[in-house]
Amino acid sequence: xxxxxxxxxxxxxxxxxxxxxxxxxxxxxxxxxxxxxxxxxxxxxxxxxxxxxxxxxxxxxxxxxxxxxxxxxxxxxxxxxxxxxxxxxxxxxxxxxxxxxxxxxxxxxxxxxxxxxxxxxxxxxxxxxxxxxxxxxxxxxxxxxxxxxxxxxxxxxxxxxxxxxxxxxxxxxxxxxxxxxxxxxxxxxxxxxxxxxxxxxxxxxxxxxxxxxxxxxxxxxxxxxxxxxxxxxxxxxxxxxxxxxxxxxxxxxxxxxxxx
Numbered sequence: 001x002x003x004x005x006x007x008x009x010x011x012x013x014x015x016x017x018x019x020x021x022x023x024x025x026x027x028x029x030x031x032x033x034x035x036x037x038x039x040x041x042x043x044x045x046x047x048x049x050x051x052x053x054x055x056x057x058x059x060x061x062x063x064x065x066x067x068x069x070x071x072x073x074x075x076x077x078x079x080x081x082x083x084x085x086x087x088x089x090x091x092x093x094x095x096x097x098x099x100x101x102x103x104x105x106x107x108x109x110x111x112x113x114x115x116x117x118x119x120x121x122x123x124x125x126x127x128x129x130x131x132x133x134x135x136x137x138x139x140x141x142x143x144x145x146x147x148x149x150x151x152x153x154x155x156x157x158x159x160x161x162x163x164x165x166x167x168x169x170x171x172x173x174x175x176x177x178x179x180x181x182x183x184x185x186x187x188x189x190x191x192x193x194x195x196x197x198x199x200x201x202x203x204x205x206x207x208x209x210x211x212x213x214x215x216x217x218x219x220x221x222x223x224x225x226x227x228x229x230x231x232x233x234x235x236x237x238x239x240x241x242x243x244x245x246x247x248x249x250x251x252x253x254x255x256x257x258x259x260x
Contacts, residue, residue: 001260002139004163006253007031007039009218014062014145015253016165017045020136021114026053026075027132027143028062033069043256048073052112054104054119055079056146057126058086067096076100078110080119082128106130120157122147125192133157139259140211141165145219148191150203159208162259165248166204168217168230169194175224188224197225197233204237212238214257216246 007015013030017040024045029036037047053075055063063083070077079087081103087096104110106121106128116137119130124146131154134141142161147154158164175185175196187193195203204215215238217230231242238245248254 001258002134002136002141002162003256003258004134004141004165005043005256006165006216006218006248007036007043008250008253009145009248010220010222010250011061012250013064014219015039015065016143017043017050018115018134018141019045020139023051023113023115024049025112025115025117025134026050026069027134028056028145029053029065029069030061030063031065033065033072036065036069037072039253050075053077054117054132055083056131057124057129058083058090059126059146062146063087067099070099074100076102078102078104078112078117080105080128080130083126086127104130118157120153122154123149123151123192125187131157133161139163141259144203147195148193149195150199150206155203155206158203160211161207162211163214163216163257164204164207164212165216165218166200166234167195167219168197168200168225168233169219170196170221170224171226171229172196172198174226175221178224180224194219197230200230201233201237204234209238213259214246215244216248216254216257218248220248220250222250 002020016027118133141163142158235242
């Protein structure tokens with residue numbers, strides 16, 4: 001069995017836990033260490049039981065709490081060299097200098113305890129961003145939270161997964177009707193930005209979905225999206241009832257989901 005849960009998902013912070021056998025890993029940590037520890041305990045996990053923290057990219061909502069959490073609980077951190085350089089240049093957290101940082105890239109899988117992790121590259125406005133497929137050897141969880149457009153490489157990486165956490169950042173009409181400045185609207189909706197509901201549904205439709213047990217709509221904009229719109233878009237692609245599609249929220253993420 002492989003199980004996964006979200007501590008938070010959205011522009012104010014992202015953090016996902018994946019667990020199989022005796023291994024627990026975090027994907028991203030955009031929350032402060034106290035909030036991360038509290039939410040882990042709410043899921044029945046002690047923070048010092050985390051075996052590794054994997055970072056997708058340097059943006060604060062994904063990496064803002066990485067160094068502080070890793071230092072507090074002696075957790076090794078995996079990231080690309082580009083992400084490390086970007087975080088170091090920002091000077092946001094000097095704790096980076098004392099934590100255990102290990103490098104990965106978008107071409108090489110790695111093993112962490114009972115879990116196998118396959119990073120894959122994505123188009124996003126960051127230094128060297130990756131997303132992840134995590135497996136226990138038989139079951140596969142795909143995570144895709146920050147991407148501008150789908151690519152054949154991404155479709156290949158996520159096809160045949162048993163679970164999928166998929167970005168549905170915005171509704172395009174709501175975004176363009178919002179009071180965001182034009183440059184920000186163009187950045188969000190551009191090829192290095194974030195997926196809107198319809199783009200996420202098109203990507204889902206392009207995948208081999210025959211093994212999917214769970215699909216979670218994630219990284220929803222609180223201002224420029226509506227949960228029911230994201231759910232409906234993905235449900236149309238899956239050919240299922242909207243209620244079957246899970247939702248990841250900013251305040252509470254989502255509770256444990258199991259793949260069997």
